[in-house]
Amino acid sequence: xxxxxxxxxxxxxxxxxxxxxxxxxxxxxxxxxxxxxxxxxxxxxxxxxxxxxxxxxxxxxxxxxxxxxxxxxxxxxxxxxxxxxxxxxxxxxxxxxxxxxxxxxxxxxxxxxxxxxxxxxxxxxxxxxxxxxxxxxxxxxxxxxxxxxxxxxxxxxxxxxxxxxxxxxxxxxxxxxxxxxxxxxxxxxxxxxxxxxxxxxxxxxxxxxxxxxxxxxxxxxxxxx
Amino acid sequence: xxxxxxxxxxxxxxxxxxxxxxxxxxxxxxxxxxxxxxxxxxxxxxxxxxxxxxxxxxxxxxxxxxxxxxxxxxxxxxxxxxxxxxxxxxxxxxxxxxxxxxxxxxxxxxxxxxxxxxxxxxxxxxxxxxxxxxxxxxxxxxxxxxxxxxxxxxxxxxxxxxxxxxxxxxxxxxxxxxxxxxxxxxxxxxxxxxxxxxxxxxxxxxxxxxxxxxxxxxxxxxxxx
Numbered sequence: 001x002x003x004x005x006x007x008x009x010x011x012x013x014x015x016x017x018x019x020x021x022x023x024x025x026x027x028x029x030x031x032x033x034x035x036x037x038x039x040x041x042x043x044x045x046x047x048x049x050x051x052x053x054x055x056x057x058x059x060x061x062x063x064x065x066x067x068x069x070x071x072x073x074x075x076x077x078x079x080x081x082x083x084x085x086x087x088x089x090x091x092x093x094x095x096x097x098x099x100x101x102x103x104x105x106x107x108x109x110x111x112x113x114x115x116x117x118x119x120x121x122x123x124x125x126x127x128x129x130x131x132x133x134x135x136x137x138x139x140x141x142x143x144x145x146x147x148x149x150x151x152x153x154x155x156x157x158x159x160x161x162x163x164x165x166x167x168x169x170x171x172x173x174x175x176x177x178x179x180x181x182x183x184x185x186x187x188x189x190x191x192x193x194x195x196x197x198x199x200x201x202x203x204x205x206x207x208x209x210x211x212x213x214x215x216x217x218x219x220x221x222x223x224x225x
Numbered sequence: 226x227x228x229x230x231x232x233x234x235x236x237x238x239x240x241x242x243x244x245x246x247x248x249x250x251x252x253x254x255x256x257x258x259x260x261x262x263x264x265x266x267x268x269x270x271x272x273x274x275x276x277x278x279x280x281x282x283x284x285x286x287x288x289x290x291x292x293x294x295x296x297x298x299x300x301x302x303x304x305x306x307x308x309x310x311x312x313x314x315x316x317x318x319x320x321x322x323x324x325x326x327x328x329x330x331x332x333x334x335x336x337x338x339x340x341x342x343x344x345x346x347x348x349x350x351x352x353x354x355x356x357x358x359x360x361x362x363x364x365x366x367x368x369x370x371x372x373x374x375x376x377x378x379x380x381x382x383x384x385x386x387x388x389x390x391x392x393x394x395x396x397x398x399x400x401x402x403x404x405x406x407x408x409x410x411x412x413x414x415x416x417x418x419x420x421x422x423x424x425x426x427x428x429x430x431x432x433x434x435x436x437x438x439x440x441x442x443x444x445x446x447x448x449x450x
Contacts (some may be wrong), residue, residue: 017280042396043319043333047272054272054279055242058317058337071425092283093310094268097424103372104379108268112283136328147328148405152327175431178375184432188371189440191429195448197422199322204416205401216413223420224316 017116018169029172037113037170038063041224042139044070047088061091062135063165064096068115069122069131072159089115090165093224096194100177101186107173109192115168119161128155140217195201197224242341252393256291262338262395263288263316266449267364269295272313286316287360288390293340294347294356297384314340314388318449321419325402326411332398334417340393347385350377356385365442410431422449 018029028034044061061070068089085132095109122128132155133144177190202218241255247347253259270284272279286295293314318332347353357380358369427443 012370017278019273038341042337043317045270045272045281045317047270047281047313048275049279049329050242051298053242053311054274056239056270056272056281056313056339058270058335060313060333068366072442082338086278088272088279088281090270090281090283092270093267094283097364099365099368101373102294102379103357103369104383106361108285110268111284114321116278116280118368132328136331139322141322143324143413144328148408148411148413150328153349154327158329176428179432180361183373186373187434187437187444188373189427189429189437189443190433191427193443193446194425195422196425197420200419200421202414202418204414206402208415209266212412212414218414218418221418 015116015167018114019165023171026171026173028172029168031165033170033172034113034165035063036166037093037111038068038165040111041093043093044068044089044091046070046072049085060135061089062138063132064131066165067162069135069160069162070164072161082098084152085118086116087119087163094195095174095224098173098177098192099190101183101188101190104185105177105179107177109175109194110171111174112171112223113168114171115163115165117163117167119163122160122162125152125155128158128160131160132158134169140215143215143217146215183203199223227364228317233446239339240392243339250397251396251398253397254393257389257435258287258395259338259390259393259398262336263293263390265336266316266318269293269314269316271295271297272315273311279282285360287312287358287363288428291358291390292387293390293391294360294385294387296360297386311341311343312388319420320399320449321417323398323402323417324415326404326408326415327414330402330404330408332402332421334398334400335396337396338393339396340387340388340390342392344386344388350380357383364398368440371440424448 017087042060042062043058045056045058047056059070061068070157092110092112095111098107100106122131129150136144176192199221267285267287268283270281270283272281284295315337316442317335317337322338323332323334325331347356354375361369401417424446
């Protein structure tokens with residue numbers, strides 16, 4: 001199925017930038033789809049301008065409602081904010097290789113979200129602290145209160161940036177290859193080589209006391225699903 | 226181990242753009258490390274400028290010698306080439322979440338390569354055909370000759386871009402959390418939650434004849450290693 005049914009009501013705004021010029025039938029603009037992809041994969045890539053040229057940085061993102069937040073260095077915050085400093089953030093889950101009967105129709109299965117906008121740096125101390133807590137708790141529910149409390153200087157040294165999920169789109173390819181009609185008779189294996197990711201066995205460091213229980217948030221987790 | 230030993234001789238050029246302003250101790254500039262990361266993960270992100278603003282596209286890359294190639298749409302080729310159209314390409318393998326004793330020292334394990342430059346579009350028909358063959362054969366050795374032969378119009382409709390792996394850097398974080406000395410006594414689980422990816426059971430489509438053998442290139446493959 002290359003064409004996905006759009007079944008939800010809420011949609012983001014489409015603009016000239018989120019309009020898909022290539023394979024628009026793979027586009028999805030409903031917030032449910034966009035949120036699900038963001039929530040499935042913390043790793044994101046942020047593209048920004050540095051001295052007039054594009055640069056890219058992989059980092060971790062998390063979503064709260066209709067905004068996406070990510071962690072930058074304090075240097076990055078000055079790079080990344082300001083009217084002239086639009087960024088583009090992408091999250092992409094790589095789901096498989098698609099083997100068709102012709103080289104031309106080989107493809108990949110993936111779920112991708114792209115968001116454009118001018119990032120806002122979170123400045124206010126308590127708001128930053130709350131967001132850091134939300135990030136940790138989102139990944140590891142209950143962990144925040146187990147940790148050595150945050151120091152003021154650590155809050156100051158942490159940069160958090162955010163974008164509204166408004167100028168945004170998802171692009172998804174799933175399923176089997178799509179060949180030319182006359183190629184289906186070709187005598188070659190065709191199908192999908194799926195890719196999946198998982199969390200493996202947690203590895204405690206040597207300083208974790210033997211009587212410290214393994215927290216529940218380390219067990220039975222999924223990523224990219 | 227946050228600090229990695231650099232054991233090889235051949236290095237790429239470091240420039241103001243590849244110099245790591247944040248956590249430079251994680252930087253690696255030897256070609257062996259850079260090539261290994263590119264070879265481990267075909268999915269890449271390319272950042273480019275579109276009407277003066279950054280945009281980003283996930284796509285598949287492959288390496289031949291000291292160049293990286295990727296597949297773009299024919300529209301992308303016109304966007305992406307030309308002296309004023311530098312791009313930045315990143316490949317990042319997400320290896321795990323790092324749980325420290327303070328929120329501040331939480332981190333991620335990853336292997337990342339970033340390459341800057343002005344991409345070249347491959348124009349010449351036979352060279353494009355050869356590169357498409359190299360891409361398919363690199364992923365699936367022996368498959369090219371099993372496929373329905375490429376048509377001229379398919380070569381024309383395929384855009385291949387490339388960058389030299391010269392203005393490039395790798396950034397790697399591996400291993401356990403690094404906490405403040407006074408935090409190690411804190412009574413909380415600390416360590417790494419590793420992430421790995423794999424190819425799952427290949428799924429043939431319904432048009433693959435029952436007597437078509439499953440090719441060897443589908444079995445025992447790894448990704449991200």
